[in-house]
Amino acid sequence: MEPFFRRYRNPLVLFTLLLVQFLLLALQVRRTDAGISTLEDTHDGHSVRLLRSWTAAIVTPFERILQGSTSGVRYVWGNYLDLRHEHDKNKDLEQTIDRMRLEEASLLEDARQGQRLQEQLGFQRQYIYQTRIAAVIGGSGTDHSRVLYINKGSSDGVAHDMAVIVPQGIVGKVREVFSHTAQVLVINDQTSGAGVILEKTRIRGILRGNANGQTQIVGILKDDRIQPGERILTAGGDQIFPRGLPVGVVKKVITDPDRDEFIDIIVEPYAPLNRIDEVQVITSMQPVFSPEAQQDINASEQLKGPEAQAIREKSIEEQKKAAAILAERLPGLTDPNAQPTDEPKPADTDIRVKPPLRPKHQDNFSPPGGESDATKPANHIPQKGEH
Amino acid sequence: MLPDDPRHNLVVRRFPFQVYILIPLVALVLQAWLPRQHYLSVTAYVDLPLVVTIYFALSRRNPVQGMFMGATLGLLQDAMTHQAIGLNGITKTVVGYLAASVGVRIDEGSLLVRVTLSVGLSLLSSALYLFIFEQLLGLDKEWHWQTEILRGLGNALMAIVFYPLLDRLQLKD
Structure with missing residues (x-):
């Protein structure tokens, strides 16, 4: 033997x-x-998770040191360059802050109105409430798996499936969390997926990566309206990314190699996915403004109150005009069964439904004479024998 | 030209114990860190753990050691990704075995042999990876053969640069 x-x-x-x-x-x-067949990518088994955790514990400390030393050198060099143009930059920034405060104050009213409408419609939009800044310390090292390692983990409040962003746009989602580090699956990985919407055409799709590390939206029906340069935002339906975050722009549209009637959209992401040093992990989302945001809003209102008020009044005026025009064009918006109220309506909101014009001659398309069908309420159900 | 009794005539390189720990660790850390530096992003087309596996398997001419080195590095590499653990482990185990088996029969000190072996074993590793991924596991993956050739050439380049440096770490009798 x-x-x-x-x-x-x-x-x-x-x-x-x-x-x-x-x-x-x-x-x-x-x-x-x-x-x-599919990988257990959402929740690894205990032994697999343990192996990943041990490897992260072995490798990431060295990556931290490497990243820290290179960041230090870059920081010193960057500071030197920054100092040379500090004065001009400050002036520009002050002007930008002034302009943004003004814009913020004027947009506040829109946001509040939006919130009110959403409450009325029975759904909630989640605002980013709290983020945690993390440094990127490494990656997987292979193009078969596009993941990043960040220097924040469960001890810092980072959890599975949290969205990861940079100011320019979305980056990915937290896939694995260890005590002091976390693994982020980047949107250009082949197994990633984010619900997105095209800003103008309102076409929805799922963003994922391809073999070349590009981001793309696949399986969209052919549509001539989709043109390069159109902005793409998060759709909010994936329960990971809040709605409306910038994703990228349409780079080019190509025919799906497997199905002629479908197209693939190659996306140029806003976030520089291959050279990110710092990211923000969205640790909490609430349907309210954060204290810092509220403080900013108050400051804006105080500083730019009169100007913002003027903009707001103008905006309200335009909204009223638009509402009146819309009401004229869409008679169905007024409920014919509604009880009349005693309160007098203001002159500029008196929206009356104009009856449809009568045809000069009888034809097959117009409602019959007498009690016209057009005057019946939209939800009227014809009874037996009634035409 | 092959020697008459290759197992006895060829030199087996020996290294200090620390080298067997440090060099694979450095390879893993650099592999995870280098491709993220935008001026070095081309290193995504290099597989440093594979280069190290081939080097030690060839130098030690011991298939069992080559297999264990390959399996360990491959499994650790897998653990750094979000993919299934074992994909790189299997491919590098096979590469370690083959490299050591070939190393028993040839003079691995020649540059041409090192380059040829690096390209050949790198392509074999990619083919094995894709075979396991697509055929055995039944998972879907988009890939380009040009990328795999580039990876093979990148690994050969790393072999040319690093193998002479690693040779300096060997113990001299």
């Missing part, structure tokens, strides 16, 4: 090592109801 093992030692060790690893692989892959 011994000579057999000695003679075939190498193939036997190879077989054993491969067998163990194949078993490990088999534990991580499952088959969906549709018969499609």
Whole structure:
């Protein structure tokens, strides 16, 4: 027996090592109801998670040191360059802050109105309430897996599936959390997915990565309105990214290689995905303004009160005009069954429904004479024998 | 030209114990860190753990050691990704075994041999990875063969640069 093992030692060790690893692989892959194989990517098994955790514990301290030293050198050099143009920059920034305060104050009214309307419609928009800044310390090192490692983990309040952004746009979502580090799945990975919407055409799709590391929206029906340069925003339906965050712009539209009637949209992301040093993890979303945001808003109102008031009044005037025009064009907006109120309506909001014009001659398209169908309420259900 | 009894005539390189720990660790850390530096993003087309596996397997001419080195590095590399753990482990185990088996029969000190082996084993590693991913696991993946050739050439370049440096770390009798 011994000579057999000695003679075939190498193939036997190879077989054993491969067998163990194949078993490990088999534990991580499952088959969906549709018969499609998929990785257990949302929740790793205990042993797999442990291995990832140990590896992160071994590798990330060295990455922190490397990242810290290069950041230090860049910081010193950057400071030197910044100092040279500090005065001009300050002046520009002050002007920008002034302009933004004015804009913020004027937009505040729109935001409040939006909130009121949303409450009335019974759904909530979630505002980013709290973020945590984290430094990117490393990646996976392979283009088969586009992930980043950040220097904040569960001890800092980071949790699974939290959105990760930079000021320019979205970056990805937290996939794995360790005590002091976390793994972020970047939007240009082939297994990532984010619900997005095209700003002008309002076409929705799912953003994911391709083999070249580009971001793309796949499986969209052909539409000539989609043109390069159109902005893409988060749609908010994926329960990870809040609605309306910038994603990128349409770079080009190509025909789906597998299906002629579909197109793929190659997206140029706003966030510089390959050279991010710092990110923000959205740790909390609430349907209210944060204390800091509220403080900013108050400051804006105080500083730019009269100017903002003028803009607001003008905006309200325009909204009223638009509402009146809309009401004239859409008679269905006024409920014909509504009880008349005693309160007199203001002159500029007196919206009356004009009856449709009568045809000069009888035809097949107009409602019949007498009590016209057009005068009946929209929700009127014809009874038996009634036409 | 092959020697008559290669197992006895070829030199087996030996290294201090620390080298077996430090060099793979440095390879792993650099592999995770370098591609993120935008002026070094081309290193995404290099697989440093594979280069290190091939080097130690060739130098030690011991298939078992080559397999364990490959399996360890591959599994650690997998753990750094979000993919299934074992994909790189299996490919690098096979690469370690083959490199050591070939190393027993040839003079691995020659530059041409090192470059050829690096390109060949790198392509084999990519092919194995894709085979396991798509055929055995039944997962879907988009890939380009040009990228894999680039990766093979990148690994060969790393072999040319780093193998002479690693040779300096060996113990001299």
